[in-house]
Amino acid sequence: MSITELLREGFQKHGDSPTVKHYTDWSVFKNVLEKLVNNEVGLDKKLVVETSGNARVEGLGEIRLYELNSALPKYHMILNSEAVLAGFHGGRGFIKVEPAVETGVSVGNLIARIDSPGTLVLKVVNKVSNGLLLLGLNINVADGVEANVVVDLEEASESASSVNFRVETGSGSVGNIVFLVNPGRMMRIEGLFKPGGNSFTLVRLTGVLNENSRIDAVLDGLVDGLNTTLNLYSTLYMSKHSAGSVRGRGTISPKASEARLVYGFESILEEKAVAYMQPFLEVNSNRVLEARHYARNYLVTQDKLFYLATRGLSFEEAKNIVLTGLLTSLMPEELRSYCYGEIKRRMKGFPRARS
Template sequence: MVAKEFPNERISLENLEYQKYGDSPTIRSYTKWELFEENSPLKLPTEAKAGSVMVNPHVLLSGSEAFFNLPEGVELAEGKLGLSHPEESRILGFHFYALKKSYRLKITRDLIKPLIIVSHLSERAFVSHHLSIEADNIKVPIIIYDLAEKGTKSFVVELKTRDSELEILTVGKHKSISHYLLRASLGINAKVRAFTVISGGKMSHHREDYSLEGRGSELILRGMPIAINSAVDYLTNVLQHGEGTESETRVHGFSYKEGWLVHRGTAKVFESAKNSSSRVISTITVMDEGSLGVSVPMLEVDTGEIDEASHSSAIHQFDEDALFYLRSRGLNGEEALDLFVHGIGEALSGHLERLKGKARSNVVELIEGVL
């Protein structure tokens, strides 16, 4: 319960900062934290009714209610894995302050069809959802929908896996204020392929942390944040501890119609991660004047025994030649942008195997919903 996390809740929250300067060499925060402050659990109700969603999930966390229709091989319990803590930051302090109950899933067998998870809020409130997932010696596809229509929603997903192959598609579609944290611990021979597509809201703060702790663990991460008259702060952090680990983060984001888009991608290879490889590629395409795009990739390597380590950053303006070509074929500016982003989405989602068809349909649906 909240009282156990914060015996003196309000006093503890007041002592927490949103972001320490040490978190970023830019010595500044790109998240519009003032919006979270104005719409915090200290100012908004922390309970809300469930709303309707367009998908049929196995796990539905909507408002303050939870509904489960789990397939065989997935066990449900209450509690957390303990990979995240309230004292880490003010936003996590808010998360645990408002959290009513956390849930824990244990996947015990291979799943052919995706496990579908939905986190949803449609009322003006501050609501926290918290879900932990354990997966050992299995193969499973997972689709996570992060939907924020009104109010402020905080969703924390904790993942612990080893000797497994996971494919994760995260679809974030926001109109209001959203905080999302996926924190994953990859043990021996764990392989995770992840694709994230985000349609930003008033302020979407989306963070993914992956710790490659076991020998031979692998991560492929693809991200496509989209800020169309909205704001997205997208953080990806990869920590490689295990020997012979591999990671590749590739993000291509878009800002349009005074959109505010930032990608901060960090990778660190520790001394223990000998014979590992790490890559971070960050690209932002700014579609028009008045939009913001910021790309901040960071790479730190503590061992001299490294197979590969590289990072790159690019900020592009929309290709005027490509736009002229598409317009000459009868498309207007927004139709040309739609087609261009669809093509990027297809390319980024192509690495998903069992989720490929579902990933493509969700990317198309998401783009059509925001243009």
């Protein structure tokens, strides 16, 4: 199937509610891809990948996208399926990824293989202005490895992106995974978390939506082994006029035993910001220790900050303390330290996507 044929199909997933359709600005993707078909914008398939610490580029591979929830992975695979392969060998590592161009459509993929315990920061900087970044990510944690991973997605205010991922952890592993987001005009994140047997995986989607930013996140999980735990939490701070939807289906398969699965979604809203949250559970086994989900909103108001303000802080300082605390909860200390600093920087309105 060609891109032209796909454009006729549209982007909306069958079964999505009118609310999701309202919050998700599919016109951003449609307009850019139409321009690509009409040769009005260019296509680039190169990623600039820089590594340090115990992370290094080790060759090329084939990306595995999560092709369940939208048409975007189909566009992605038509345009580019080749991936840069990076290895992380324990301790500390840093991988920085950015498009090679700043206009048009950029399509790139990265596979990160983690074979030893440690902390990896994967920083993605999207500077494609009035265009589109299609990024595929595979994160694979080996058997018996305890890994801390931050996927830091930051983009310029006029940029848009589709980030498709698969995070798979091995048998007996421990995975602490944070997706730290700072969307531009529209960010679509969709992917799958699949923990191995006898493993524990804690996932956090957290971040800051600046004014007029949008995000649509679809975070699915599959538990199908023995003694497997997947806890997934989302907390997003939404500035004025921003909008977001966070959805996900956590599935416990019939093969699962002694399983634990938690889906918890939260939004922190300023006035004139809107959020839609929809966690699902699908339990197909009676050998479950825990299965629960929740969704809730918090409204940022001056009276809630009054107590801290009476202790000598300005309202802005009080707000930063409260929000950064909420946004970095349930993180291991190394990940929390990194995310805390980045969130404070973004909330102060520093220049974005130029690091």
